[in-house]
Amino acid sequence: MSDRTVLTVSELSERLRQVVEETFPAVWVEGEISNFKIYSSGHAYFTLKDASAQLRAVLFRTRVRRLRFEPGDGQHVLAFGSLEVYAQRGDYSLVVELLEPRGVGALQVAFEQLKARLQDEGLFDPARKRPLPRFPRKIGIVTSPTGAAIRDMLRVIGRRFAGLHIVLAPAKVQGEGAAAEIVHGIEDLNRLGDVDVIIVGRGGGSLEDLWAFNEESVARAIVASKAPVISAVGHEVDFTIADFVADLRAPTPSAAAELVVREKQAVVETVSELRERLHRAMRRRLERQRDRLDGLARRRVLTDPARPLRDLARRVDDARARLRHAGLAAVRRARHTTDVATERLRAASPFARLAAGRHRLERLETAVRGGMARHLTVSHHRLGAAVGRLGSLSPLGVLARGYSLTRTAEGLVVKSHRDVSPGDPVRVLLGEGGLDCRVERTREHDDRFPI
Amino acid sequence: MTDFRFEDCLTRLEQTVTALETGNLSLEESLKVFEEGVALSRHCAKYLDEAERRLEILAKDETGATTAGPLGWNAEDEA
Amino acid sequence: MTDFRFEDCLTRLEQTVTALETGNLSLEESLKVFEEGVALSRHCAKYLDEAERRLEILAKDETGATTAGPLGWNAEDEA
Amino acid sequence: MTDFRFEDCLTRLEQTVTALETGNLSLEESLKVFEEGVALSRHCAKYLDEAERRLEILAKDETGATTAGPLGWNAEDEA
Amino acid sequence: MTDFRFEDCLTRLEQTVTALETGNLSLEESLKVFEEGVALSRHCAKYLDEAERRLEILAKDETGATTAGPLGWNAEDEA
């Protein structure tokens, strides 16, 4: 249910109106008139019908006046016009532009035939139609220099955009030779080479008045134009061949002018807005890149590239400190071992042995001296004893009593006078001292007492 | 750019702006496009500044050649 | 580096930064990469400066005269 | 020691230190290892100094001109 | 004693000490051995002093100049 589209009556009517009016802007209808009535307003209302259908139709006062015959019920007619929906009443009607008795219009036949041929050639193909320049600088206009159309157009253009270059190609727009002049106008404007768009048109009029715009030469000229062409013929419902082949159809000349010329202010604003957008886009682009670049440039690895170096430097310093420590430790260890060995060496010094040796030596030396001294003492004693005894045994003891002892020079003791001769030296030993004597004479007898 | 019609010029300017705004261009391309855009926008502005109203009417001279002559008529006066 | 586009240059700078940040490089490599990164970032900054300067000139230049050549890496190399 | 890369040098230095610290070496060996370690540590420190110096130069060098050659052990050997 | 390594020297010193401690030597022998021991111990101590000195010099030497030769017994012999 949710996808059910519900329209109001007005909405539906509006859609119907668009479809109908755009589909049938200009149509020829054949039928029989009934209920023909002219109101006091001058407008005529009637019904067109055939065997199975009927169509409301209205003929406004201006058209009524142009009729070349007296319409009435039962008449078989051709009607040309557009379909309009009248929403208030919920019906539709044909707004009739032209009304002719059936079988009368040779112009009509020619119109239909030309339209069919051109259509077959594809000249009405929407794909062929060129877009209008949005901002034309030079506008060509083909119309009568004295008609209402040029006045209307210049007024509109003047009001909206002061700085435009308008070239008017003057041309008769009705009557004999009008088509040729229109063709020349289009060609002349194209020959100028710099016309951006061409408006071809005139005010409204009867079918005959407008006929020049139904000529094939005009249609061909429009198709051949290098500049896009806007047709602006008549008022509202006047449809011509020119309208079909033109790149755009404007209902009136002033409408054509409005289509071509925009408000200058809007154009100026458009340009400055574009320039603004251009600069903004570029600036934004640069800013974005700058941000991206700055974001990268601010990254620590670029702003502080020495950071990893510091870690490495610390590692090197650590290693250095450890190295020194370990090196000194190695030396210390070796020194400790050496010190222990040296201490033991000192403890094992032969100094103590020297002291012991000295002690023993001293003892021995004392013993040597003692032994010798003892030996000498014993010898002294023994000698002393012998000498003492010898002293007491001296044979010279008798001398003290007055005896003396006489010896020869040879030391022989003189015991008899015969032992010496006179003159012989003798030595006399006394109790005290001695005498050195010479023998005077020898005596056989002396004066001693006989025993 | 002399021969550009204002119309084309403006169209290209719009394309330029769009191209820049979509941001698919490299910076170098953007700069190039931007400079072109600046030139285009100047061109357009100049055109608008310099535009002056001219009214001319075509006429045939003695030789039959079509010439454009001033149209001495002021529509605004009648408005 | 002459022919590098700004975007390529910036992309390489990004790769350079990433390479440095992952920290898998040897010291020698990271020094080299860092030098390249600095050069790239300077290159890019210079290019952006130049581009901005030209933007300003273009924005202010009411005479509409455009500078002669395109903004390229070549010019910078000769600087 | 010319071709060693800094990392190799540092690794060897650390191995050297560890070898010394285990204390299983004779004094002569210890001394030899120690001297090698000192040489390695100097080498490393010198390289780091050089690297830092170059980084500073790079950081300050506004002209963006990079120094000519890569930072190598060779340069140091000739110092 | 020139060619002796420190460890050899130390080993001989210890042997010397042991020989002295066992007391089987004559006085002359023990004197000789003791003198040799003293010489060895001095030698070792001197070597250690020198080693320590060089260690400190190397550790502190910021100029990075290493001393010319290895630490040997020869140098000491000439002292």
Added chain:
Amino acid sequence: MTDFRFEDCLTRLEQTVTALETGNLSLEESLKVFEEGVALSRHCAKYLDEAERRLEILAKDETGATTAGPLGWNAEDEA
């Protein structure tokens, strides 16, 4: 007596003492023995003095200079 070791010398000195003490010697012999004993004892004492002196020198010699030769009997003979 040159080649006698200190211990031998001392042993002979002891024999001298024994010979003297037994008293079997003539005075002349005793004197001869005595003189030899004195000489031996002096020799030993001198040796001990020298040894002691050298030990003291070794103990005090902080310069580490060792005396030229080994401590021997020869040196004494030349004294």
Added chain:
Amino acid sequence: MTDFRFEDCLTRLEQTVTALETGNLSLEESLKVFEEGVALSRHCAKYLDEAERRLEILAKDETGATTAGPLGWNAEDEA
């Protein structure tokens, strides 16, 4: 009497004394014997004196120089 040993000399002295004590000698003989005894005693005393002197010299001689020859009887003859 040169070759006499001190002990022999002393023994003869004692025999001399004994001969005198027996009294069987003529005056002349006893005088001769007595004189010999005196000479012997003197000889012995002198020898002892000399021996003692030398003992003292040896004891005091700190230079350690021994007297040239052995203590003999000859010296007495010359006295």
